[in-house]
Amino acid sequence: MFGGKWKALILYHLFEDGVLRFSEFRRRMPNVTQRMLTNQLRELEADGLISRTVFPEVPPRVEYELTDLGKTLKPVIHALKEWGDKYAHSVTQKKESSGG
Amino acid sequence: MFGGKWKALILYHLFEDGVLRFSEFRRRMPNVTQRMLTNQLRELEADGLISRTVFPEVPPRVEYELTDLGKTLKPVIHALKEWGDKYAHSVTQKKESSGG
DNA sequence: CGGTATCCCAATTGATACTG
DNA sequence: CAGTATCAATTGGGATACCG
Numbered sequence: 001m002f003g004g005k006w007k008a009l010i011l012y013h014l015f016e017d018g019v020l021r022f023s024e025f026r027r028r029m030p031n032v033t034q035r036m037l038t039n040q041l042r043e044l045e046a047d048g049l050i051s052r053t054v055f056p057e058v059p060p061r062v063e064y065e066l067t068d069l070g071k072t073l074k075p076v077i078h079a080l081k082e083w084g085d086k087y088a089h090s091v092t093q094k095k096e097s098s099g100g
Numbered sequence: 101m102f103g104g105k106w107k108a109l110i111l112y113h114l115f116e117d118g119v120l121r122f123s124e125f126r127r128r129m130p131n132v133t134q135r136m137l138t139n140q141l142r143e144l145e146a147d148g149l150i151s152r153t154v155f156p157e158v159p160p161r162v163e164y165e166l167t168d169l170g171k172t173l174k175p176v177i178h179a180l181k182e183w184g185d186k187y188a189h190s191v192t193q194k195k196e197s198s199g200g
Numbered sequence: 201c202g203g204t205a206t207c208c209c210a211a212t213t214g215a216t217a218c219t220g
Numbered sequence: 221c222a223g224t225a226t227c228a229a230t231t232g233g234g235a236t237a238c239c240g
Contacts, residue, residue, distance in 0.1 A: 091148065104232085162201080
């Protein structure tokens with residue numbers, strides 16, 4: 001379920017910001033391609049962890065937020081971030097990511 | 101770093117049991133192939149999370165345990181397991197795993 | 201007992217271009 | 221703004237057989 005390379009980061013930003021639009025994700029995760037972002041958002045939605053709300057406006061607006069189930073992941077994401085902050089530098093990195 | 105499908109489970113068993121031999125992993129995770137188990141153990145070792153000790157005996161014996169760095173992952177693995185125990189059933193599963 | 205070596209398929213990820 | 225479509229490359233994973 002956490003298979004996706006960016007899912008944890010997506011969830012992290014949702015815990016930080018509550019609600020995010022597609023373009024806001026793009027700003028927060030600049031090195032995720034549009035395709036991958038769409039892809040992972042849809043998978044998270046399919047797993048019932050986030051919700052997607054389309055506002056029929058011009059220009060279009062789509063908002064993502066955590067579902068109740070998604071919110072239960074807080075301890076996991078939190079533990080992951082804590083660990084990353086403390087120890088990620090100890091681990092061999094192949095490439096720098098979009099700083100989460 | 102958690103890319104591997106079985107890494108979290110490997111770490112979990114090490115937190116449970118302290119030290120494990122190759123064959124003990126196999127018993128605890130029957131549906132991981134020998135190749136994948138070796139593979140993921142080596143990656144964890146390369147990342148400095150576990151150590152591998154070979155005892156030059158007959159029959160051969162190899163023991164795996166957590167390094168100090170590996171032990172710092174306890175909160176993460178713990179949070180993950182807690183979540184799994186509570187909510188994994190809420191999520192669509194494609195296949196059952198080796199029960200962790 | 202604790203692995204390696206091969207082969208092969210599936211899934212994931214990425215680059216780029218296009219669209220309502 | 222928020223996506224799709226298409227193609228290509230890489231990586232992950234499983235089956236099976238063999239080895240010191």
